Amino acid sequence: MTDPHLALASDIAIWASLAVLALALISFSAHLAVTGAARERPATVKFAQKVRVGADTDPQTASIDAHDIDATEPTGPTGVAVEPPTLSHPTEVTRRWGVIGVQLTWLATFGVVGGTTLRGLSVQRWPLGNMYEFAIVAASFALIVFSTWSLKRDRMWLGPFVVLPVMVVLIAGKIWYTEASQLMPALDNTMWLSIHVTLATLSVALFVIGAALGVAFLLRDSADKKNRVRGWLAGLPDADKLEAMTYGIHIFAFPLWTFTLITGAIWAEVAWGRYWGWDPKEIWTFIIWVVYAAYLHSRATSGWTKRQATYVALLGMLCVVFNYTVVNLLITGLHSYSGVAT
Amino acid sequence: MASMQAPERLESGYPKDRTTLGGPRLGPLGWARWAWRQLTSMRTAIYLLLLLAAASFPGSIFPQRSVDPVQVRTFFESNPDLAPWLDRLFLFDVFSSPWFASIYLLLMISLIGCIIPRMGQHWKSVRAQPPRAPRRLNRLLAKAGGTVAADPHEVLSAARAALAAKGYRVRADEEDLWVTGEKGYLKETGNLLFHVALLGVIVAFAGGHLFGWRGEIILKEEQSWTAHPGAFDTLNFSPLADESDIPTFTVQLNELDVAFESQSEGAQFGQPRKFDGLVTVEAPGQEPEQQEFAVNHPISVAGDSIFLLGNGYAPIVTVRDPDGAILYSEAVTFLPQDNNYASEGAIKVTGREPGLGLVGGFLPTLQVDPEVGMTSSFPGLVDPALALTVFEGDLFPDGRAQSVFSIDTDQMTQLTKENGDPVAMLIRPGEYFELSDGTTVEFESVIRWAGLLVRHDPGRMPALGFAIAATIGLALMLGIKRRRIYVRIDREHPTTAPVRTVVSVAGQPKGSDPGLQVAVDDVLNRIATATSNRTTTELHRADEDTV
Ligand code: HEM
Numbered sequence: 001m002t003d004p005h006l007a008l009a010s011d012i013a014i015w016a017s018l019a020v021l022a023l024a025l026i027s028f029s030a031h032l033a034v035t036g037a038a039r040e041r042p043a044t045v046k047f048a049q050k051v052r053v054g055a056d057t058d059p060q061t062a063s064i065d066a067h068d069i070d071a072t073e074p075t076g077p078t079g080v081a082v083e084p085p086t087l088s089h090p091t092e093v094t095r096r097w098g099v100i101g102v103q104l105t106w107l108a109t110f111g112v113v114g115g116t117t118l119r120g121l122s123v124q125r126w127p128l129g130n131m132y133e134f135a136i137v138a139a140s141f142a143l144i145v146f147s148t149w150s151l152k153r154d155r156m157w158l159g160p161f162v163v164l165p166v167m168v169v170l171i172a173g174k175i176w177y178t179e180a181s182q183l184m185p186a187l188d189n190t191m192w193l194s195i196h197v198t199l200a201t202l203s204v205a206l207f208v209i210g211a212a213l214g215v216a217f218l219l220r221d222s223a224d225k226k227n228r229v230r231g232w233l234a235g236l237p238d239a240d241k242l243e244a245m246t247y248g249i250h251i252f253a254f255p256l257w258t259f260t261l262i263t264g265a266i267w268a269e270v271a272w273g274r275y276w277g278w279d280p281k282e283i284w285t286f287i288i289w290v291v292y293a294a295y296l297h298s299r300a301t302s303g304w305t306k307r308q309a310t311y312v313a314l315l316g317m318l319c320v321v322f323n324y325t326v327v328n329l330l331i332t333g334l335h336s337y338s339g340v341a342t
Numbered sequence: 343m344a345s346m347q348a349p350e351r352l353e354s355g356y357p358k359d360r361t362t363l364g365g366p367r368l369g370p371l372g373w374a375r376w377a378w379r380q381l382t383s384m385r386t387a388i389y390l391l392l393l394l395a396a397a398s399f400p401g402s403i404f405p406q407r408s409v410d411p412v413q414v415r416t417f418f419e420s421n422p423d424l425a426p427w428l429d430r431l432f433l434f435d436v437f438s439s440p441w442f443a444s445i446y447l448l449l450m451i452s453l454i455g456c457i458i459p460r461m462g463q464h465w466k467s468v469r470a471q472p473p474r475a476p477r478r479l480n481r482l483l484a485k486a487g488g489t490v491a492a493d494p495h496e497v498l499s500a501a502r503a504a505l506a507a508k509g510y511r512v513r514a515d516e517e518d519l520w521v522t523g524e525k526g527y528l529k530e531t532g533n534l535l536f537h538v539a540l541l542g543v544i545v546a547f548a549g550g551h552l553f554g555w556r557g558e559i560i561l562k563e564e565q566s567w568t569a570h571p572g573a574f575d576t577l578n579f580s581p582l583a584d585e586s587d588i589p590t591f592t593v594q595l596n597e598l599d600v601a602f603e604s605q606s607e608g609a610q611f612g613q614p615r616k617f618d619g620l621v622t623v624e625a626p627g628q629e630p631e632q633q634e635f636a637v638n639h640p641i642s643v644a645g646d647s648i649f650l651l652g653n654g655y656a657p658i659v660t661v662r663d664p665d666g667a668i669l670y671s672e673a674v675t676f677l678p679q680d681n682n683y684a685s686e687g688a689i690k691v692t693g694r695e696p697g698l699g700l701v702g703g704f705l706p707t708l709q710v711d712p713e714v715g716m717t718s719s720f721p722g723l724v725d726p727a728l729a730l731t732v733f734e735g736d737l738f739p740d741g742r743a744q745s746v747f748s749i750d751t752d753q754m755t756q757l758t759k760e761n762g763d764p765v766a767m768l769i770r771p772g773e774y775f776e777l778s779d780g781t782t783v784e785f786e787s788v789i790r791w792a793g794l795l796v797r798h799d800p801g802r803m804p805a806l807g808f809a810i811a812a813t814i815g816l817a818l819m820l821g822i823k824r825r826r827i828y829v830r831i832d833r834e835h836p837t838t839a840p841v842r843t844v845v846s847v848a849g850q851p852k853g854s855d856p857g858l859q860v861a862v863d864d865v866l867n868r869i870a871t872a873t874s875n876r877t878t879t880e881l882h883r884a885d886e887d888t889v
Contacts, residue, residue: 192638244856251820258816262809271638273556273649273797275805276547278409278437280402287395287402294391300853301384312392319395327402 006122010115014136014170017111020104021167027101028159034097035157035235098156105150105163109143112170116140128197131328135173137198139166141205157236161212169208176329192267199260204320206253207292210246211317214310217242221307243306247299250313254292261285284323291316381448382455390449397445401436404428408437450544457537464530472513475520475828479848482828484858486866487846492873494519494831497843501829504868508861510827519831523865526825526852532818539815542808550801555583557796562656562673563789566594569796587798589625589644596620596632598790600653602722612682612720617653619792641794652793654678654685657704657728657785661691664780669693673789676704677747684718688749689730690737697737699749700783702730708768716768728785729768732757732777824852827865845869 116136120127127133146162149155221239223229236242264285269275276282295316298309380386405413414434418425432439479485490497498514501521505512510523557574561567569592571577571585579585598619602612618636623643635641641648656673663669669691676687683706691698708727709719716729735754757765757777767775767783774784827849834842847869849855849862 244854247854248856255813255816255820258813262806262813265809266806267638269802270640271649272651273640273647273795274799275802278401278406283398283402287398290391290395290398294388294395297384297388297391301388303385304388312388 003122006118010118010122013111013115013118014174017108017115018167018170018174020108020111021163021170024101024104024108025160025163025167027097027104028156028163029232031095031098031101031156032160032232032235036230036232037234039234095156098159101159101163102147102150102156105143105159106147108163109140109147112136112143113140126194126198128193128201131176131324132173134197134201134324135169135176138201138205138208139169139173141202142166142169142208145205145209158209158213158216161216162209165208165212172325192263192270196260196263196267199256199263203253203256203260204324206249206256207317207320210249210253211314213242213246213249214313214317217246217310218307243310246310246313250292250295254296257289257292261289280327281323284319284327288316288319288323291319378455381452384456387449387452387456390445390452394445394449397442398436400433404433404436406436407434446544450541453537453541457534457541460530461534464527464534467530468527472511472522472524472826474513474515475522475830479828479830479846482848482850484851484862485846485848486859486862487844488866488870489834489842489844490870490873491842493841494833494843497831497845497869497873498829500869500872501831501845501847501865503872504865505827505829507868508865521829521831523827523829524825526822528818529822529824529852530819532815532820532822534815536812536815536819539808539812543805543812546801546805546808548801549804550580550799552580552582553587554797554799554801555579555587556798557588558651559794559796560675560791561593561595561794562675562791563595563598566592568592574796583798589646591623591625591643593624593641593643593648593794594622595792596622598653598792600722600790602720604720604722614721617650619650646796646798649795649797650792651795652678654683654791654793655704655706655723655726655788656791657687657726657788659689659700659728660784660786661689661698661700662782662784663694669698669781673791675747675791678721680718681721682707682718683721687747690746690749692737694781696734697754698781699733699735699737699751699754700730701733701749701751702728702766704728704788723788725770726788727768727770729766730783732765732767823855823857825855825858825861826850827862829865829869843873 116127116133119133119136123129128137142162143166146155146158150158216236217239220229220233220236220242223233224239264282265275268277268279268282291312295309295312298304298312299306405417407414417434428434432441436442476482492500495516498516498519498521502512502514505521505523508523508525510525511527512521512523514521555578557569557577559567559574567573569588569590571588579587596619599616600614601616603615604611616636618634618639620632620634621641622630622632623641624630625644633641635648635650637650640650654676655678656675658671658673660671661669670689670693672689674687674689676685678685685704685706686702687704689700691700703716705716705718705727706722707718707720707724709717711717716727733749733751733754733756735751737749737754739750739753759765765777769775769783769785771785771787774782776782827847830846832844832846834844845866847862847866849858851858
């Protein structure tokens with residue numbers, strides 16, 4: 001039933017990808033450091049540019065009508081405005097490391113997705129049956145999201161924030177390695193398993209990226225406030241932009257987690273005859289859902305700052321981590337499937 | 343960028359944070375009103391949500407009576423000092439505890455208090471006209487402007503058309519030369535749908551717990567069973583359900599097929615791989631119907647579902663008296679005690695004086711371990727064996743009812759051999775054991791049994807419906823952007839000959855709206871294209887590089 005050769009090939013692919021990811025992490029860090037250093041130097045130019053953007057709210061310029069601005073801004077030959085040169089596009093030198101990082105990440109993406117596929121082939125089912133498989137699928141999703149994203153937009157600065165968590169997930173997966181094998185009946189033969197667990201991994205992958213962005217925002221924001229944006233922090237986008245992206249990721253991930261919860265309930269109904277029974281795993285799915293709902297609320301409440309809201313999102317991440325470590329390993333419930341026989 | 347900060351909100355009177363409206367005025371009514379505003383404010387909702395999450399936490403740490411009462415008992419035995427204290431705090435019944443209930447009730451009240459006024463507001467805003475365009479558009483954060491060689495009225499109708507084509511509700515003023523477009527009303531509709539549906543899910547969940555029932559039954563292969571209140575092994579009613587709610591139907595278990603992992607080694611070895619079976623169900627007034635079922639594939643009968651929850655072995659044992667007459671012949675249900683199905687059971691032979699009791703284990707794959715004695719090394723039937731000891735005496739002392747799975751041996755004597763050791767038999771299928779008086783115990787063969795759960799939950803379909811509605815609401819509320827776009831039109835120089843008109847477009851978001859600038863630019867482009875003589879456009883870009 002299970003093919004040991006394919007399983008071995010899968011393991012090798014994942015190990016190799018881990019090594020590639022480590023190299024990608026180094027390149028991305030170098031990229032941030034170099035970009036940061038490059039941005040620190042022409043600080044005066046950057047400052048001048050900031051004033052221009054901030055002019056909207058400046059009482060002196062606020063009285064200028066739209067057509068006045070028209071007259072003062074340079075326009076190109078076609079009549080469309082020429083964008084002023086911005087410093088948010090790093091120069092060639094600083095990009096080099098980032099490009100290498102993206103290329104390495106692509107390589108690792110193929111490696112992890114390939115390894116996951118081989119694992120699935122070796123057991124002839126969706127590779128979503130145990131913690132190890134869950135980890136490699138979540139890593140695949142996170143890498144796919146980041147890699148395709150980096151094709152469309154310049155996302156090199158985001159690299160370390162994706163690659164490092166993915167590495168942690170993969171290494172954790174290796175620690176809880178489970179041999180390739182078939183599934184227990186409660187997990188088998190159901191489309192709800194595939195849907196539920198696929199959604200869960202996808203949303204966890206997004207939550208992880210969201211949390212990484214949240215951390216990036218908090219660091220950059222603190223540095224901004226202390227006026228000490230140096231080194232690799234200067235290589236990151238503005239705090240506001242980081243925060244907007246954090247939120248953007250979460251409003252994708254939250255509905256997916258809602259689906260995870262609902263499909264999990266449907267699956268529980270089919271398998272155990274009740275859709276909700278406050279089993280430890282169900283409790284944690286619920287806790288995570290509620291905490292992220294609180295995040296979205298705090299993001300929309302005027303009394304809360306974006307920093308405070310971001311802390312709630314990170315609390316959500318803490319719950320996700322707790323769910324996949326402590327709850328899976330130490331707390332037994334129906335989801336440990338030992339209860340099936342009695 | 344700076345432009346993303348503190349977006350102005352549509353309708354500043356929105357009850358997002360209504361605590362600011364009512365400071366603590368004197369008088370009980372004032373205080374009540376203040377308390378109500380506190381409770382229904384969104385800030386309180388955040389705290390209640392976080393509190394709900396925190397309150398659920400102990401439910402995953404301590405064993406729960408509703409999930410596993412046996413574990414609770416074990417916890418009491420191993421922590422005799424701590425457990426009663428925890429129990430006083432309802433930590434073994436978290437989800438039915440008063441403190442958990444008070445949190446979700448407060449949340450529900452807060453939710454209702456939040457939804458109802460917002461429904462009214464939304465109803466009004468859906469029917470209202472968009473507002474006038476502000477005089478100064480450059481105060482808004484997303485904007486674009488340009489000059490076109492066209493008559494102001496031509497530009498105005500182009501602006502109307504551009505906004506209408508994008509689905510905006512349009513209001514225009516021909517005199518004052520402005521157009522306002524507003525769209526995304528469905529966002530708030532989705533928000534209300536989501537929150538109402540959440541209430542619906544809670545009500546449906548509660549309904550299932552008030553009107554449902556569940557019964558468990560063990561069925562052996564070939565056995566036929568008719569449902570009625572007395573026929574279940576265990577039967578639980580919710581507070582508002584009673585025996586008349588149980589429908590009549592008959593189920594016959596034709597076969598049960600079970601397989602275990604036998605190839606892989608390590609922790610996976612012996613794990614169950616397949617449970618499925620075939621039943622014939624018959625509801626009154628309906629033809630008998632064969633159904634396949636499995637762990638994830640319940641049997642459906644009379645609108646309810648029957649779930650396969652467990653399984654085990656039932657050895658067929660025949661006891662004959664010394665003359666060979668059959669005293670007892672039955673498939674005896676043995677309950678598995680571990681993952682390898684080492685099972686325990688009891689056989690009560692009453693047609694004999696004194697009564698004969700056989701107690702012991704059934705081992706699907708016998709392994710004799712020097713330390714623990716007889717165990718099973720694999721859950722499948724590789725080397726099945728029955729190991730029993732024998733008691734004689736009164737099987738039902740005082741006529742007390744007792745479990746079919748064990749024997750109360752207090753009033754019985756154990757049969758012993760001459761050397762004083764207890765009589766113990768180890769027999770395999772087809773073998774028999776002869777007691778000293780000539781009575782024989784034969785292990786004929788072994789069949790399987792299925793543990794079935796019959797469940798009636800009237801809330802499950804409504805809960806599913808509300809859950810789907812909530813998801814739709816969520817998609818609308820998070821996916822749709824509510825925005826306003828204002829267009830102001832000015833004649834450049836009232837006297838110069840070729841008419842040139844200055845167009846300013848600006849957008850106002852509700853909440854975070856990274857795509858607003860793109861929408862504003864698009865409207866301007868459409869106006870310029872429609873008036874076909876675009877000479878200059880000037881774009882003040884906000885940040886387009888966000889999610
Ligand atoms: C039962 C628990 C609740 C859950 C799970 C929940 C969930 C949510 C979610 C996920 C959002 C989306 C936030 C966003 O737009 O980014 C939201 C929005 C909102 N919720 Fe709740 N909510 C709950 C209770 C409440 C309560 C009690 C109130 C009233 C005090 C409330 C008022 C609102 C409001 C006003 C919004 C709109 C925010 C906006 O305009 O962006 N919710 N809710």
